[in-house]
Structure formats: C-alpha cells, structure tokens
Amino acid sequence: MASDIHSSGSSPSLSEPTSIPERWTPRLVFSLASIVLLLEMLAVSYMMISTALPAISVHYQTTQGAWLLTSFLLLGAVASPLLGKLADMYGKRKILLLAVAGAAVGSFISAIAPSYAVLILGRALTGLLVPCLFLSYSLIRDVFPPKTVALAVSIATSGMGLIAIPAPFLTGWLIDNHGFRSIFWFFFVGLIILGGMIFASTAESAVRLRSSVDLIGAALLGSGIAGILIGVSFGPTWGWTSGSTLAYLIGGVALLIAWVASARAIREPLIDLRYFGKRSVMLTAVGAGFCYGASGVFTILLPMMVMTPAVLGLGYGFGVTAEGFAIFQAPLGGMVVVGGLIVGFLVGRNIRPRLLMIIGMTLMAVGFTLTATIHDNRPLLIIFAGIFGVGMGMGYASIPNLLIEAVPPQLQATTASMVAVFQSIFPAVLPVIAFTVLNSHIAMAMEGAVFYTDEGMRIAFLIGAAAAVLGAIAAVFLPRNIVQIGAEDGAAQETSLLPAH
Secondary structure (H helix, E strand, C coil), X not given: CCCCCCCCCCCCCCCCCCCCCCCCCHHHHHHHHXXXXXXHHHHHHHHHHHHHHHHHHHHHCCCCCHHHHHHHHHHHHHHHHHHHHHHHHHCHHHHHHHHHHHHHHHHHHHHHCCCHHHHHHHHHHHHHHCCHHHHHHHHHHHHCCHXXXXXXXXXXXXXXXXXXXXHHHHHHHHHHHHCCHHHHHHHHHHHHHHHHHHHHHCCCCCCCCXXXXXXXXXXXXXXXXXXXXXXXXXXXXXXCCCHHHHHHHHHHHHHHHHXXXXXXXXXXXXXXXXXXXXXXXXXXXXXXXXXXHHXXXXXXXXXXXXXXXXXXXXXXXXXXXXXXXXXXXXXXXXXXXXXXXXXXXXXXXXXXXXXXXXXHHHHHHHHHHHHHHCCCCHHHHHHHHHHHHHHHHHHHHHHHHHHHHHCCHHHHHHHHHHHHHHHHXXXXXXXXXXXXXXXXXXXXXXXXXXXXXXXXXXXXXXHHHHHHHHHHHHHHCCCCCCCCCCCCCHHHCCCECCCCC
C-alpha cells in the first residue's frame, strides 16, 4: 500500500487546526457535555419508542410496530457512509449539525403525524441520530487537546449508559401524563436545544479531504444495507423461506457485491477498500459489530428475564415492574460509564486500546455466561449485570480509540461510518438469532404474552456469550502495534485483507 493517505486521485488537505487549546477549558467541558447529552438522546430513543409502542399501535390500529424501530436503524445505517464522506470533505461539525437538524425535523413530523405512514417517515428521519455517534468522536479528535482526546471520546461513547437509569421513569411519566406524542416532542425540543449548544461551544474541524462524492457507490451500498436489514428484521414475521425475505436478503447481498466491484473500479470511491481492508480497520469493525450486537442481546434478554412472574416457576423471573427493573438497570448503566472512564484514563497513559478491547469483550462474555448459569438469585444477577456493564463500557470506548490509532484525521469520519454500519447490522442480526432459539423453547403463552423455558433462556444468553468471545478474538488478531494509514514506515506496514486496486 502506498504511503499517502488518500485514495487514488484524491488530494486530502494536510491542514490541521491551529487554534486547539492545550488543556481543558470551560468551553471544552461545555462542548463535551453537549455531545454526551446528544448521544444520550440516541441511547434513550430505543427504550422510549419500545415503551410507547403499544399505545402507538392502538392509536393507529396497526400491527406493523416493528417498522418504528427498523426505519430508524435503516436510515441511520444507509446514511452513515455518505455522511462520513461528506464530513471529511466539508467539515465534521457542519455535517453533525445537519444530522441533528434532520433528526429534529423527523421528530416533529412524528409528533404531528396524522397517519402511521407519516409517523414511519418521521421516525426514519430521526435515524440521522445514528451517524451522530461517529461524527461526534471524529470531531472530538480534531478539535480537543490531544492529551484529552482519549478520555473525551471514552466519556462521549460510554456515557450513553447513564440515561438508562432515569429513562424508564421519564418515559412512564411522559406517556402516562401526556400521551405517546410527548415522546416525539421531547426529542424535537431536546435536539433543537442540543444542536444550539454544540453550535455555540464546539469548533469546526480544519481537517479536510479533497475528493468527490461517489453517488453510484452510495446508492449501491445504501440499497444493499437496506435490503439485508429489512430481510433480517422481518424474516421472523414473513418466514425465512418466503419470497419476500429471500428477495431482500439476496438482493441486498447482490447490491453489496456490485458496490465492491464499483469501489474497485472507479477513481474516487465512497470507501476506498484498500483502507477498509487493512487488518486494523476491518477487525475493529468486526469487533465493534460483535460488541454492539452482544450488548443488544443482553439489554433485550435481561428485562425479559427479571420481569417474568416468579409464580410461573420457570426457574427465572422476579416479576418486577418496568420501574422495578431500575434496580438491575442502574448498576448496568453505571458500570458502562466506569468501563469507559477506565479506557479513557489508560489510553491516555499509553495503554493500547487493543488490550482494553480484549478485556472488555471478555468481561461481556463472563457476564453473559454467569447470567446463563445462575439467574434465580437477585443480588448475583445485579453483580453479573455490573460485570457485563464494565465490559460493555470498555468495548464501546475502545472502538473509537482504535480507529483514532489506525486512521488519519482526513479519513476518520469516512472509515468510522463503515464501522457504524457493522454496529447497526450486528445488533439487528444477533437478537434475531437469539429469538429464533427462544421461540423453539416456549414454555407457555398467557393473554398474548409468551414465556420461555429455562433452557431456552440459558441458550439465548450463551449465544450472546459466543458473540462476545468472537469480538474478543477479533481484537486479539488486531496488530499489536498499529501503524496509522499513511505513516511512512514501509517496514511496519500492515497486511491488507483485500487486494489492492
């Protein structure tokens, strides 16, 4: 691989910010707080909409509630690669604020939606919150003092666990007192305020990539991702062998193959596969996918387990209410933040994020395995959730730090956008696998609610453990000493996983 950091025909600007302060300032603290709160909005979105879904389904008389979650994830995943490229070309803060504005518009449309179709449209636009995750830490890299970047990025990415503590109470209060539309008004007002806070407190990056936008590649990649996500999301409902499911899955894969061929043929592709094929980048993406996918499985299964009535005698369940679940959620969310802080402090002291990623994914696997083995003891389950939370926080915080180590600023958002695609697809696929197993271990059904056998629940948690182990293995195979793309050190060049153009 050539030592230049740009794709063939590109000419990335080598200009760097010249006004970066050397230490923390009140404005930087305010900037970080604004970014953390924005990412908290992303984290709470899933929980709030899931809680409001029954009321929404009754109001619009629909059985297609899954589209509320799928449309959000779908547009976020599809838009990420294009927004990542635009951010590197035109400025990360500018594209971040445009994404926030688009998500706010989507929330407004959802709040006033006269029909379910319009609600889905608004919810899809709100999916622009998804790329805000990688846009935020890419911007932090460029405009925060170098010595604070690791800690700031770790706080931003793992701070999302904090919202899990008050979210059930806030959601219940909003829905009970103001109806389901209040959820969307909450997002609309909150995003407007947070967009203004980021605009006022956060500088724009001076780093630029001089390139062109590959619209054909964006269309092929976006359509391929959309096909796979729709097929996976609705496969359990339509049937895995139905024509619709197979059409979406096969069509999605075919479009992705066409995108790869296009990316290898044109001069300035949306994603230069030479860079994404680097071992440091590809294995980070795979590890990130397993990390976020495993997190999704645990956060879905744990409330199902503890909220199951104990009187059913299934070997698990304490019959706690949604609010009572906070006793399990609080340690989990708090430990996610602790795990992120650990990464931030240690990376700032020259501990490699690769090692921290391995430890984090291992702790997640341990949390899964312990929960699968012993789940009839409330104090122990809380401890297990805390162990999982530490690992989850370490995994979340290690991912951006690995990318910062491997990728130069000019390619940060572009590369991170593809990692975000893995972070969207894996959480869509792994829960489907877990529920496929659960649905073959149904113990009973009462008043429309399905309860699973103890064995089924155990296997589902072990599936999550296996995903975490695979994430740890991906981290193990990361280069011990990552050479940043573009570094002029021919003797230390990494092996590419993809052939050159």
